[in-house]
Amino acid sequence: MLQINNLHASVEGNEILRGVDLTVNAGEVHAIMGPNGSGKSTLAQILAGHPAYEVTEGSVTYEGRDLLDMDPEERARAGVFLAFQYPVEIRGITNAYFLRAAVNATRKARGLDELDTIDFLDVLDEKLKSIGWDDSFMNRPVNEGFSGGEKKRNEILQMAVLEPKLAILDETDSGLDIDALKTVAEAVNKLRRPDNATIVVTHYQRLLNYITPDFVHVLASGKIVKSGGKELALELEARGYDWVKDEAA
Amino acid sequence: MTGGTSVLEKTARPDHWATAFEALLAGDAAGPEWLVQRRRAAWAEFAESGFPTTHQEAWRFTSVETIAKGTFVAPAAASVEQARLDPFLVGAEGRITAVVVNGRFDSALSQTANLPDGVVVRSLAEALRAGDPVVEGHLGRYTETSENPFARLNTAFMTDGVFVHVGRNVSLDRPIQLVYVTTGGTPTVTHPRTLVVAEPGSTAEVIETYAGLDDVAYWTNAATEVVVGEDANIATCRIQRESERAFQTAITQSSQERASIYAIVAVVLGAALSRHDIKAVLNGPGAEATLNGLSILRDRQHADHHTTIEHAQPHCNSWEYFNGIYDDRSHGVFNGRIVVRPGAQRTDSKQTNNNLLLTEDARADSQPQLEIYADDVKCTHGATLGPMDPRAVFYLRSRGLDEAAARSLLTYGFGVEILAYVTDDALREQLDEVIHARLEEGARRRGAAA
Numbered sequence: 253m254l255q256i257n258n259l260h261a262s263v264e265g266n267e268i269l270r271g272v273d274l275t276v277n278a279g280e281v282h283a284i285m286g287p288n289g290s291g292k293s294t295l296a297q298i299l300a301g302h303p304a305y306e307v308t309e310g311s312v313t314y315e316g317r318d319l320l321d322m323d324p325e326e327r328a329r330a331g332v333f334l335a336f337q338y339p340v341e342i343r344g345i346t347n348a349y350f351l352r353a354a355v356n357a358t359r360k361a362r363g364l365d366e367l368d369t370i371d372f373l374d375v376l377d378e379k380l381k382s383i384g385w386d387d388s389f390m391n392r393p394v395n396e397g398f399s400g401g402e403k404k405r406n407e408i409l410q411m412a413v414l415e416p417k418l419a420i421l422d423e424t425d426s427g428l429d430i431d432a433l434k435t436v437a438e439a440v441n442k443l444r445r446p447d448n449a450t451i452v453v454t455h456y457q458r459l460l461n462y463i464t465p466d467f468v469h470v471l472a473s474g475k476i477v478k479s480g481g482k483e484l485a486l487e488l489e490a491r492g493y494d495w496v497k498d499e500a501a
Numbered sequence: 502m503t504g505g506t507s508v509l510e511k512t513a514r515p516d517h518w519a520t521a522f523e524a525l526l527a528g529d530a531a532g533p534e535w536l537v538q539r540r541r542a543a544w545a546e547f548a549e550s551g552f553p554t555t556h557q558e559a560w561r562f563t564s565v566e567t568i569a570k571g572t573f574v575a576p577a578a579a580s581v582e583q584a585r586l587d588p589f590l591v592g593a594e595g596r597i598t599a600v601v602v603n604g605r606f607d608s609a610l611s612q613t614a615n616l617p618d619g620v621v622v623r624s625l626a627e628a629l630r631a632g633d634p635v636v637e638g639h640l641g642r643y644t645e646t647s648e649n650p651f652a653r654l655n656t657a658f659m660t661d662g663v664f665v666h667v668g669r670n671v672s673l674d675r676p677i678q679l680v681y682v683t684t685g686g687t688p689t690v691t692h693p694r695t696l697v698v699a700e701p702g703s704t705a706e707v708i709e710t711y712a713g714l715d716d717v718a719y720w721t722n723a724a725t726e727v728v729v730g731e732d733a734n735i736a737t738c739r740i741q742r743e744s745e746r747a748f749q750t751a752i753t754q755s756s757q758e759r760a761s762i763y764a765i766v767a768v769v770l771g772a773a774l775s776r777h778d779i780k781a782v783l784n785g786p787g788a789e790a791t792l793n794g795l796s797i798l799r800d801r802q803h804a805d806h807h808t809t810i811e812h813a814q815p816h817c818n819s820w821e822y823f824n825g826i827y828d829d830r831s832h833g834v835f836n837g838r839i840v841v842r843p844g845a846q847r848t849d850s851k852q853t854n855n856n857l858l859l860t861e862d863a864r865a866d867s868q869p870q871l872e873i874y875a876d877d878v879k880c881t882h883g884a885t886l887g888p889m890d891p892r893a894v895f896y897l898r899s900r901g902l903d904e905a906a907a908r909s910l911l912t913y914g915f916g917v918e919i920l921a922y923v924t925d926d927a928l929r930e931q932l933d934e935v936i937h938a939r940l941e942e943g944a945r946r947r948g949a950a951a
Binding site: 300301302303323324325327328329333334336339340341342343344345350353354355357358361393410414 | 921
C-alpha cells in the first residue's frame with residue numbers, strides 16, 4: 253500500500269528526515285515511536301501533504317501512485333487520512349456541516365452523487381453507532397471550545413466517517429487521560445479492516461496497550477534506526493530511547 | 502450663499518441646514534411643542550459641533566467628508582411594488598410589517614391588521630399627530646445623551662418612521678418586520694426614526710431592514726431607540742442592505758431596566774460608506790445585553806461599527822461578537838467601548854472582534870476601549886485580524902476539500918458564526934443564502950482574477 257524510500261525532508265532549510273524507509277501493507281498496524289524532535293510528526297505531515305515541508309530526496313509510493321506529486325486533497329480523496337496532533341478550530345462551521353463537505357468532496361471526485369443533509373445524517377448516525385459514540389458534538393463548530401480529549405475524539409470520528417485506506421494517527425494519545433485513551437483506541441480497533449492500514453505515531457508505549465501494532469519502528473534523528481514487533485514498544489518503555497540510538501550509532 | 506438654490510440642495514453648508522431647520526419648524530411636520538423643544542436642543546448641539554472630522558478620535562478611521570460636502574435633497578414620495586420588498590421580508594401569512602418608503606410610512610404596504618392585543622406598530626408621524634403619550638415619554642430621551650452629530654441631526658429633522666409598543670407581559674409569536682427602503686434617482690437624504698418600547702415582562706423580536714431598491718447614491722441617516730422594561734426580552738436583527746453607492750449613518754440606542762434582556766445582531770452588506778453606533782445602557786441590575794455584528798464588504802466599501810456598552814448597575818452581563826469579512830479594497834472598523842460605572846459590581850462583559858482580510862488591499866481597524874470604575878468586575882476582550890489561517894486551509898484540504906472550497910468554507914464560517922445568533926429561523930436561512938451567494942461571487946471573481 254505504502255512504500256517510503258530514502259525520504260529526506262527539510263523545513264526552512266533544516267533537514268529533519270534523513271533517509272526514511274518504510275513499507276506498509278494492507279491490514280497492518282505500524283507504530284512509529286521516537287524521542288521528541290526525531291521527525292515523527294514531520295513524517296506524518298509529509299504523508300498528508302503539508303506544504304511547509306520540502307522533500308529533498310527519496311520517494312513515497314501509495315497504491316502505485318507517486319504520493320508526493322499529489323495535492324493534499326487528492327491524497328485525502330485517495331484514502332489517506334491524518335489525525336492531527338493539533339486539530340484546527342474552524343469557526344462557525346459545525347462538525348456535521350464540515351463532515352458532509354468532506355464526504356461530498358471525495359464522493360464528487362470519485363464520480364458519486366453528493367449526499368444531501370438527510371442521507372448524510374443517516375450515514376453519520378450509522379458511523380457513530382459503529383464506534384459506540386453519540387452525536388453530542390455534531391452541532392458544535394469544529395473543534396471550537398473542545399477539550400484536548402474532545403479534539404482527538406473528533407479526529408477519530410472524522411476517520412470513521414471518511415473511511416480511509418491509510419490512517420496516520422499523529423500523537424493521538426498526547427493529552428488524553430486513560431479513559432479517553434481507551435475510548436479512542438477502541439474506536440480505532442473497530443475501524444480496522446483487512447483492506448486498510450494504520451500508522452500510529454506516538455512518543456509513549458501507553459496507546460499500544462490498546463492498539464496492538466504488527467510492527468514497531470524507532471525513528472531517531474530523522475531515520476528509522478530499529479524495527480521490531482510489539483515487544484519492542486515495551487522494551488522502549490522500560491529502557492528509554494538512548495540505547496537504540498547508541499546501538500544505531 | 503448662492504442665489505436661487507433651493508434650501509435643501511446644498512445641505513452640507515450649515516447655513517443651509519439652518520434654513521432647512523427653520524423651514525421644518527414652520528411647517529406641520531414640526532410636531533407637538535415638546536418635540537419642537539427636543540428638536541431645538543438637538544439642532545443647537547449639531548450647529549455647535551457640525552459634521553465630525555477625522556481629527557476627532559471617534560471618527561479617526563471614517564471620513565464623512567463626502568456626506569458633509571454632498572448635495573442631498575428630500576426625496577419625493579414614491580410607491581413600490583410589493584414584489585420588490587419580498588426579498589427583504591420573511592414569512593407570509595399573518596406577518597407583521599411596517600414599510601417606510603423614501604422616509605414615509607406606507608400604510609398600504611404595511612401589514613398591521615392582525616396585531617395581538619397590547620401591541621402597536623404604526624407610523625411614527627401618525628403617533629405624533631395622535632399625541633401618543635408613550636411616544637412623548639420616550640422619543641429622543643435616549644439619543645439626547647449621545648455625542649453623535651448624526652443622531653442630533655436625525656432628532657432635528659426626522660419626520661416619520663415606525664413606533665412599536667409592546668404592552669405589559671405581551672409575548673409575540675412572530676417577528677415585527679420594519680423595512681426602510683429608498684428608491685429613485687436623485688441623491689436624497691432621509692432621517693428615518695424608530696422607537697421601540699417594550700413594557701415590563703414583554704417579549705418580542707424586531708427585524709429592522711434598510712435597503713436600497715436602486716443602484717444609486719443617497720444618504721440614510723437613521724436613529725433607533727429601544728426601551729426594554731423590567732423583565733422584558735427584546736431581540737433585534739438589523740440588516741443594512743443599502744445600495745452600494747449609498748451612505749448610511751445610524752445610531753441604535755437601547756436602555757434596559759432590571760433583569761431585562763436585549764440582543765441585537767447587526768448585519769452590514771450594503772452602502773459605500775456606513776457608520777453605525779450602537780449604545781446599550783444597562784440601567785437596571787441583572788440586565789443582559791448581547792451586541793453582535795457581521796460586516797461583509799467588497800470593492801471599496803467602508804463600514805464602521807462603534808459600540809458602547811454602559812454598565813450602570815451591578816450584576817449585569819454583556820456579550821459582544823463582531824466579525825468582519827473584507828474583500829477587495831474594503832475597509833472595516835470596529836470600536837468596542839465598555840464602560841463600567843462606579844458601583845456596577847459583578848459586571849461580566851466579554852467582547853470579541855475577528856476580522857478576515859481576503860486580499861492584501863483590504864483593511865481592518867479594531868479598537869477595544871475599556872473604562873472600568875468598579876473593582877469587582879470581569880471584562881475580557883480579544884481581537885484578531887489577518888488573512889486566512891493557512892493551518893485551517895491545510896486541515897480542510899487534508900479532508901478532501903480543494904483549496905478554493907477550503908477557503909470558501911472558512912470564509913463562510915466567519916459569517917455563519919454570527920448568523921447563529923439570529924433567533925428567527927426563516928430570517929437566518931434567508932441571510933445564510935444571501936451571504937453564501939455573496940461570498941461565492943467574491944470567490945469566483947478572485948478565482949477569475951488569479
